[in-house]
Structures are given as structure tokens and as C-alpha cells.
Amino acid sequence: MYLILSVELINQQIMTKITVAKGDGIGPEIMDATLKILQAAGAKLEIEPIEIGEKVYLDGHKSGIAPESWESLRRTKVFLKAPITTPQGGGFKSLNVTTRKTLGLYANVRPCKSYHPYVATKHPVMDVVIIRENEEDLYAGIEHQQTDEVTQCLKLITKPGTEKIIRFAFEYAKAYGRKKVACFTKDNIMKLTDGLFHKMFDEIAKEYPEFESEHWIVDIGAAKLADTPENFDLIVMPNLYGDILSDVAAQITGSVGLGGSANIGAEYAMFEAIHGSAPKRAGQDLANPSGLLLGAIQMLVYINQPKVAERVHNAWLKTLEDGVHTYDLYKENVSKEKVGTSGFADAVISRLGQRPQKLEAVHYDEGLNHQVQGSYSKAVPAKKDLVGVDIFLHWNGEDRDPNVLGEILSKITSGPFKNNLITNRGVKVYPDGLPETFCTDHWRCRFTSENMDLPGDYKNVIALSQRISDLGLDIIKTENLCRFDGERAFSLGQGQ
Ligand code: NAD
Numbered sequence: 315m316y317l318i319l320s321v322e323l324i325n326q327q328i329m330t331k332i333t334v335a336k337g338d339g340i341g342p343e344i345m346d347a348t349l350k351i352l353q354a355a356g357a358k359l360e361i362e363p364i365e366i367g368e369k370v371y372l373d374g375h376k377s378g379i380a381p382e383s384w385e386s387l388r389r390t391k392v393f394l395k396a397p398i399t400t401p402q403g404g405g406f407k408s409l410n411v412t413t414r415k416t417l418g419l420y421a422n423v424r425p426c427k428s429y430h431p432y433v434a435t436k437h438p439v440m441d442v443v444i445i446r447e448n449e450e451d452l453y454a455g456i457e458h459q460q461t462d463e464v465t466q467c468l469k470l471i472t473k474p475g476t477e478k479i480i481r482f483a484f485e486y487a488k489a490y491g492r493k494k495v496a497c498f499t500k501d502n503i504m505k506l507t508d509g510l511f512h513k514m515f516d517e518i519a520k521e522y523p524e525f526e527s528e529h530w531i532v533d534i535g536a537a538k539l540a541d542t543p544e545n546f547d548l549i550v551m552p553n554l555y556g557d558i559l560s561d562v563a564a565q566i567t568g569s570v571g572l573g574g575s576a577n578i579g580a581e582y583a584m585f586e587a588i589h590g591s592a593p594k595r596a597g598q599d600l601a602n603p604s605g606l607l608l609g610a611i612q613m614l615v616y617i618n619q620p621k622v623a624e625r626v627h628n629a630w631l632k633t634l635e636d637g638v639h640t641y642d643l644y645k646e647n648v649s650k651e652k653v654g655t656s657g658f659a660d661a662v663i664s665r666l667g668q669r670p671q672k673l674e675a676v677h678y679d680e681g682l683n684h685q686v687q688g689s690y691s692k693a694v695p696a697k698k699d700l701v702g703v704d705i706f707l708h709w710n711g712e713d714r715d716p717n718v719l720g721e722i723l724s725k726i727t728s729g730p731f732k733n734n735l736i737t738n739r740g741v742k743v744y745p746d747g748l749p750e751t752f753c754t755d756h757w758r759c760r761f762t763s764e765n766m767d768l769p770g771d772y773k774n775v776i777a778l779s780q781r782i783s784d785l786g787l788d789i790i791k792t793e794n795l796c797r798f799d800g801e802r803a804f805s806l807g808q809g810q
Pocket of ligand 1: 340344396397398399400401410570571586587588589590591592593594595600601602603604605642
């Protein structure tokens with residue numbers, strides 16, 4: 315009796331609490347299939363269910379999650395999440411973005427591998443991990459309509475955010491035996507934001523000389539990834555490029571339904587499929603549960619149940635290899651049996667303990683994922699000089715002739731600052747603009763000293779703003795122009 319109790323106690327002790335949400339659309343079906351497989355494989359999980367998604371949104375919670383559900387996440391710190399449907403319009407916020415940012419899940423890990431010849435793909439040799447920065451970039455969610463014609467979304471790239479994700483990428487490469495780390499940015503255009511990402515990649519890569527490292531401009535990098543994915547191993551990217559290209563990469567392995575993802579933070583983690591709730595496929599026992607299952611396998615590694623992860627992953631590979639496929643993978647002459655969501659789960663369960671014969675079997679070490687974190691150090695404050703200001707105006711006057719606006723602003727000065735540039739959508743239109751340039755009602759008016767080198771004072775910015783406003787002009791916003799340790803820290807206008 316005593317012995318049985320002790321064993322039970324030990325079993326209870328090694329149970330890991332996780333929060334589980336079944337989501338919307340195909341979510342409940344693929345989650346049931348995934349949990350059935352995990353349970354059959356002997357995963358030690360104590361599940362706390364929460365509700366998220368459409369119903370919660372429509373109950374009035376703008377982020378798709380009720381306040382009490384955060385309590386469960388705070389307790390378990392591990393979230394296995396099925397996809398949800400975000401209602402259109404109505405000011406609803408994306409639950410995924412909210413969860414990632416609230417819980418500090420800065421790293422999104424998306425392995426994309428092909429399973430040739432058992433899953434039809436144009437890319438028989440493909441095994442790429444995409445590591446997507448998860449909290450910043452255009453997903454900061456700071457958007458404004460500024461004029462009748464112009465809307466704006468702020469792209470934020472921070473030093474700590476960039477340092478964390480790039481270190482995470484190299485640490486992940488180390489833990490998982492990857493050889494080559496690539497970085498995609500668009501720093502030929504966005505020299506400050508993507509430029510920071512690229513620069514930090516080059517700096518941090520020097521600390522990991524054992525890896526081949528390379529940078530690609532995202533457009534040609536994406537084209538190469540879609541064309542010859544076998545040339546890539548691990549790619550780290552800012553948020554938006556990573557979001558788009560991980561879907562492309564998952565789809566070209568054979569189906570977006572094969573993509574699983576881990577969202578990792580310093581304290582919390584969330585695991586999911588990369589696809590959405592596919593409402594058209596819901597309730598028909600059709601969907602492929604593989605994406606969520608592969609997310610759950612990453613979760614098992616993360617909570618230090620690597621042997622269960624290995625058992626499930628190898629049984630899943632054997633199922634694919636045996637040609638047991640859901641509709642999205644099924645191909646005459648390649649597949650042997652077409653199954654639904656639950657049939658696929660049963661097929662995996664019946665192969666637990668088996669390993670694939672032709673596809674490469676997986677092996678997971680103890681403590682693997684806990685090694686993988688990205689560290690950062692606080693930036694050392696630089697000497698910061700204010701050398702000017704961009705004052706943005708909503709102006710519709712005089713046929714939108716930039717020379718008229720330039721003439722008005724030429725009379726306004728403060729300290730060393732006077733107007734010496736007006737741009738429209740970033741292109742110089744005053745002085746000496748070209749008449750062909752199309753102008754909207756949104757004007758960036760730059761006030762600096764002649765050579766942009768004389769420092770002024772914020773009082774000069776206030777005085778300029780006051781005088782411009784007194785003339786009845788509509789100021790949308792101001793943006794300070796600074797030098798950090800003597801280096802210009804703002805972009806020039808096109809044609810400046
Ligand atoms: P989707 O990924 O849900 O589906 C696109 C298509 O991909 C489907 O029609 C289907 O043909 C295929 N597909 C996706 N998952 C599959 C699976 N498991 N098995 C087989 N085929 C699969 O994209 P969508 O239709 O653009 O979005 C539907 C909803 O999902 C939207 O409300 C969107 O906001 C939401 N969404 C949620 C998440 C998330 O919760 N993580 C992510 C993306 C989209």
C-alpha cells in the first residue's frame with residue numbers, strides 16, 4: 315500500500331501542468347487528436363483547459379481571452395494552443411499577438427522539413443528552421459490615420475529585442491546541430507531599423523565562429539528559399555518577413571498543415587500550429603493535426619519530456635512513411651490510405667514505439683530546449699544631440715504646390731533651426747522638387763541648421779510648432795532629429 319502511494323506521489327510530482335485551449339474551426343478536432351496521441355505516448359501532463367477565440371471575443375473581451383484565463387497561464391507558464399478565428403472588424407485585437415507580447419514570447423521557432431518521397435513536394439531536400447522575432451517590427455500595432463489620404467504603421471526594431479532573437483538563433487543552432495545561420499532583412503531600404511538587425515547579426519555571428527553565417531536581402535533571399543531551400547539551414551528574421559516566409563516554407567514542404575511552432579520567452583512558452591482555424595474544413599474530421607502535434611512535440615522537449623517527444627515524433631514519421639495521409643497530403647500513387655483527423659491520430663498511436671525505416675528518425679536529449687535562450691545587455695547611453703526636427707503637416711492648400719508651403723515655412727525659424735527640406739511620401743519636393751512628383755496631403759517639413767550639424771534645444775521645437783500652429787497649419791506630429799555620439803541617427807529624404 316505504502317509503495318503504491320509513493321509511486322503515485324512520484325508520478326504526480328513529475329506531471330507538468332499545461333494550459334490548453336481548443337480554439338475555433340478545426341481547432342477542437344486537431345487538439346483532441348493531439349492530446350489523444352500525447353496521452354497514449356505516456357506524456358505526464360496535467361491539463362488546465364481555458365476558452366479562447368471567437369466566442370470570447372463576442373462575449374466582449376477585445377483580445378479573445380478572459381481575464382481569469384491569464385491566471386491559468388501564470389500558474390502553468392506553458393500554453394498549448396489550437397488556432398482561433400479572429401472576428402473581422404469591431405476593433406478586435408489579435409489574441410496571438412497579445413499573448414506573444416504579454417508573455418514576452420520573443421522567439422518563434424518554425425521548423426519546415428520535407429518528407430520525400432512520402433509527402434509530395436517540389437523540394438525533396440529541405441530542412442529549414444525559421445526563427446522569427448515575435449514581438450516587434452510592424453506588429454507593435456502602432457497605427458494612425460494622419461490625414462484624409464495617409465495612414466501610418468510604425469516599425470519598431472529595438473537593440474535588446476534584436477540581440478535576444480539573434481543570440482537565440484545561434485544558441486538554437488548550437489543545441490540542434492545546425493551548421494549555417496542566415497539572416498534576411500531589407501536594410502538596403504530601411505537602413506536604420508533593418509540596418510540595426512543586420513549589424514547586430516554580423517556582430518553576434520563573430521561570437522559563434524563555428525557557424526557559417528550569411529545575410530540576404532529579404533526579396534532575393536525569399537526567392538532563393540522558395541527555389542532552392544536545400545541551401546538554407548536556419549534563418550533568423552524580423553517579425554513580418556518571418557511570418558510570411560515561414561508559411562511559404564511550410565507550404566512548400568507539402569502542406570501548411572505540417573507546420574508546428576514554438577513561441578519561447580524567458581519564463582513562458584506557447585506551442586501551436588502555424589496555420590489558422592481553416593473554418594471551411596471544420597467539423598468534418600478532415601484536417602491534418604500534424605502542425606499542432608509537431609508544436610506539441612516541441613512542447614514536450616521544452617518541459618523536459620524528450621523521450622515522450624521522441625516516441626511521438628518517430629511514430630508520426632512512420633505513419634507518414636506508411637502512406638497514411640489526411641486529404642491535404644493525399645496523392646494517388648504516393649499515399650496508401652486516406653484518413654480523417656481521428657483516423658490519423660489512431661494510426662500514429664498504433665505506431666508508438668516504432669521508428670521510421672527510410673525517413674531519418676529523431677532523437678532528443680534531456681534538457682535540450684531549456685538551454686536555448688537569447689540574452690541581451692542594456693545599451694550604454696550615448697551623447698545625444700538634438701540637431702533638428704521633422705514637423706509633419708496635413709496640408710491641402712494652393713493645389714498642393716510645395717513651393718507655396720515652402721514659402722510660408724521659410725519665414726519661421728527658431729535657434730539654429732530653419733526649414734530646408736519638404737518631402738512628400740519621403741521624396742524631396744522643396745526646394746527644387748520635380749513637377750512630376752505626385753503629392754498627397756501629407757508633408758514632412760525638416761527644420762535643421764544649414765549642414766544639419768548645429769545642436770539646438772527642445773524649446774526650439776516647441777517654438778517652431780507654436781508658430782506653425784498659429785498660422786493655422788495642421789501639425790500631425792513631430793519627430794526629433796538627433797546625433798548619437800556624433801553619428802547622424804535619421805534617414806535623409808530621397809533627393810536630399
Ligand atoms: P488557414 O491557415 O486557417 O487556412 C488556409 C487553408 O489552408 C485552408 O482552407 C486549408 O485548405 C489549409 N489548411 C490549413 N490548416 C490545415 C490543416 N490542419 N489541414 C489541412 N489543411 C489545412 O488560413 P485562413 O483561412 O486565412 O484563416 C482562417 C482563420 O484563421 C482566420 O480567422 C485567421 O484570422 C485565423 N488564423 C489564426 C491563426 C492562429 O490562431 N494561430 C493563424 C493564422 C490565421
